[in-house]
Amino acid sequence: MSFARSGVRPARPVTPVTIAAERLHRLAERLDGDAGAEARAVAALIGGLDPYVAACTTPESAALRALAERTRTHSWGSGPLEQEMLSGHVEGRTLAFLVHATRARRVLEIGMFTGYSALAMAEALPTGGTVTACEIDADVAELARSSFAPSEAGARISIRLGPATQTLHELADAGESFDLVFIDADKGGYADYLELLLTTGLLASDALICVDNTLMQGEPWSGAEASSNGAAIAAFNRAVAHDPRVEQVVLPLRDGLTLIRQV
Numbered sequence: 001m002s003f004a005r006s007g008v009r010p011a012r013p014v015t016p017v018t019i020a021a022e023r024l025h026r027l028a029e030r031l032d033g034d035a036g037a038e039a040r041a042v043a044a045l046i047g048g049l050d051p052y053v054a055a056c057t058t059p060e061s062a063a064l065r066a067l068a069e070r071t072r073t074h075s076w077g078s079g080p081l082e083q084e085m086l087s088g089h090v091e092g093r094t095l096a097f098l099v100h101a102t103r104a105r106r107v108l109e110i111g112m113f114t115g116y117s118a119l120a121m122a123e124a125l126p127t128g129g130t131v132t133a134c135e136i137d138a139d140v141a142e143l144a145r146s147s148f149a150p151s152e153a154g155a156r157i158s159i160r161l162g163p164a165t166q167t168l169h170e171l172a173d174a175g176e177s178f179d180l181v182f183i184d185a186d187k188g189g190y191a192d193y194l195e196l197l198l199t200t201g202l203l204a205s206d207a208l209i210c211v212d213n214t215l216m217q218g219e220p221w222s223g224a225e226a227s228s229n230g231a232a233i234a235a236f237n238r239a240v241a242h243d244p245r246v247e248q249v250v251l252p253l254r255d256g257l258t259l260i261r262q263v
């Protein structure tokens with residue numbers, strides 16, 4: 001069904017791979033002969049990567065599929081929130097895998113949106129495990145809450161409404177600590193969130209920090225004019241790379257996922 005008939009805007013490309021694939025497809029359409037054939041071959045190589053990775057990855061649960069569909073068809077209006085913010089199947093499965101592998105019991109999420117990554121991690125927790133999810137937007141938090149309600153794993157998630165910096169201070173003051181933290185809120189806040197995690201006792205020993213969008217649509221290296229998010233991520237990546245307190249690796253998964261541990 002078309003956008004006009006369904007009223008649902010198709011997701012736009014927001015990762016280096018999907019942006020490159022779209023641009024290559026457009027380029028291929030403009031080229032003839034050998035150059036056109038070569039451009040189509042490269043477009044097929046790049047454009048087929050994400051679907052192939054998704055097809056080879058364990059499928060998402062029915063609850064996650066329903067949450068993603070609800071996010072896709074929600075009417076987002078002209079505010080700052082949009083369906084493209086949702087992390088999705090492969091990244092959700094990656095986070096769940098990391099929860100399993102680290103045997104995390106207490107997970108902190110900074111930036112919940114409609115709750116996809118929170119629920120993906122909650123599904124991977126052992127009995128008694130918890131996800132504390134920070135979100136500043138009351139309406140989207142309510143949407144997430146109603147999506148969590150029917151699922152058993154959803155009961156493991158507690159939502160903290162408000163600016164994440166304030167919530168992190170409150171959690172630290174209450175003596176809380178976490179085995180795994182997923183940072184995925186405002187990009188300009190990333191440096192402060194990391195600093196708070198490293199200095200206020202919020203990290204359990206051997207805690208893993210996962211940080212989303214650290215490739216920010218390729219802006220840090222592609223020569224494209226950087227948005228404020230791109231500039232914030234480039235500065236964050238530089239600071240992390242030179243921070244002797246941490247070890248890190250940037251995984252080129254979706255829009256970039258950096259794994260960080262305190263050393």
Ligand SMILES: C[S@@+](CC[C@H](N)C(=O)[O-])C[C@H]1O[C@@H](n2cnc3c(N)ncnc32)[C@H](O)[C@@H]1O
Pocket residue numbers: 081085086087088110111112113114115116117118134135136137140162163164165184185186189
């Ligand atoms: C990219 S979305 C999170 C996506 C989510 N982790 C997922 O996988 O579906 C970022 C979210 O962070 C929230 N946010 C932005 N600034 C925030 C802040 N200062 N404190 C808490 N949440 C914030 C936004 O309202 C938005 O819902």
